[in-house]
Amino acid sequence: MIRRLDLRTGTPVWMAYRAPRVPVATLSRDMKTDVLVVGMGISGAMIAEALTADGLDVIVIDRRGPLKGSTPATTALVQYEIDQPLTLLSRKVGKTHAQAAWRRSRVAVANLSARLDELGIACAKTPRPSLLLAGNVLGASGLRDEANARREAGLYAEYLTAGQLRDRFGIERDGAILSPDNLALDPRKMTAGFHLAAIARGARYHAPAEASAFRSSASGVEVETSQGPVISAKHVVLATGYELASVAPAKGHSVISTWAIATRPQKQALWPSQAFIWEASDPYLYLRATADGRVVCGGEDEEFQDEDARDALMAAKTKRIAEKLGRLMPHLDVTPEFAWTGSFGTTATGLPIIAKIPRHPRIHSVMGYGGNGITFSRMAAEIIRTDLAGGRDADAALFAFPE
Missing domain, CATH: 3.50.50.60 (FAD/NAD(P)-binding domain)
Known part of the structure; x- marks a missing residue:
């Protein structure tokens, strides 16, 4: 059953x-x-x-x-960057195991992109960089260590200082990691x-x-x-x-609830390179743009209890996500045109x-x-x-x- x-x-x-x-x-x-x-x-x-x-x-x-x-x-941020930062995953499963998992994730994204091309599947697939912003799980120094750990594992990672992040992306945070070659697509x-x-x-x-x-x-x-x-x-x-x-x-398996919104199309207001953006925080905010310029933003994850309790939080969570998006990107129109909630499985690692x-x-x-x-x-x-x-x-x- x-x-x-x-x-x-x-x-x-x-x-x-x-x-x-x-x-x-x-x-x-x-x-x-x-x-x-x-x-x-x-x-x-x-x-x-x-x-x-x-x-x-x-x-x-x-x-x-x-x-x-x-x-x-799904919000369809197809990233090789595993939710669990490499430095933190190494503490849970060991450095060798963690590095191998991250490298396999990198290969999986590349293979997916190649297979979509081979089959000619039209799904608005576009390569995107991603920005991991300093937060309450990893601050600026933690992100420096994370970038070093990724490079040691053979993965490209560029650490951005607060000034570099502000100059290149207009975002006010203590620092960030910039990574290439993730995928935006229509799931x-x-x-x-x-x-x-x-x-x-x-x-x-x-x-x-x-x-x-x-x-x-x-x-x-x-x-x-x-x-x-x-x-x-x-x-x-x-x-x-x-x-x-x-x-x-x-x-070892549990179910988590997440909430998400999408704005009206606003291509002219989008940030440079339309990078995926997510936070080294718990709970974390994550956002991306669609092919027609909508901003999809989600987060506010909570442990799943039941559908009724999850759905009862829709209005409050939608408002909170829009407010967080507005603080991060004050030039955007953050009014939700779409709002939804869903469940996903996760493990301790x-x-x-x-x-x-x-x-x-x-x-x-x-x-x-x-x-x-x-x-x-x-x-x-x-x-x-x-x-x-x-x-x-x-x-x-x-x-x-x-x-």
Whole structure:
């Protein structure tokens, strides 16, 4: 059984832009396949595309349908910079492990960009630098140490003093780290593009179809659905986002609520290079611009309790985010034209879990996306693809289930 959650409320800005339709069929009979992917969101799309590219027969199911879960709720800052700063992550998992995770994140963003180009997916993809601003977690001296740690790991990082930050970006903070080559994109268009590529290779899509039980054997997995039919697969990939399947261990995984707004288009008022901006703070503010000049800004994260409590905070959180954005960028019109809230999973380290479920060696689970969901989804597609091809991804151990 998959845990049911109301993953978002309000109207995400991405609903203003038309995404391609992803066709689905009714699940009306028992079926067999090489791989069953559960979930038609960002992770499910990338995984289905990667596996069909290897010639595998793939079925994808979702209890809602394509792009209808948390996919539209993302603010789509596709960064290799993990939520957990490298210096802090090193204290949690060790320096070698932390450096490897950051480097893999960098590779994942580059690979995602290349794959979008190869497939010709039109999703307003644009390279963007990012600015990490000094805050209550890392001040100016902490950011200097962070920049040094990134350079030691082989990652480019430019430390900006308060004066340099003011002169180049017009932002008043004690310091910042400038990093290149992150990606701005439309997440719904991207996700639809990956799904359509998988369908073009023969993947079968069924919705609404809900996985209700999993029976593992040495040769495969039988998945019962709430609709009645049973799907027999050699392998199963759970790409259900923050709605965890009962078969997947929840240890180390928690669900967080976040809120976001988007302004009217105002291209002439945007900051230099339209860099992603986020804070080394807890909670932190993050913002980016859309292709048509809207400013998307989010934050005010809180531990998830229930949907009603989360939704009751919408008005207050929307006002607070707009006020924070106004203080950071006083020249902008910060009036929200869109406002929404959603949930995301995270782990104690901030790293995702991409691994076979203990005692279920034919079921992979992708969990704990944090603020780098799209980047981690790319990692998952690569790691799972290698595993099902009979190999062993060099970084797979970084993302194992906690002991």
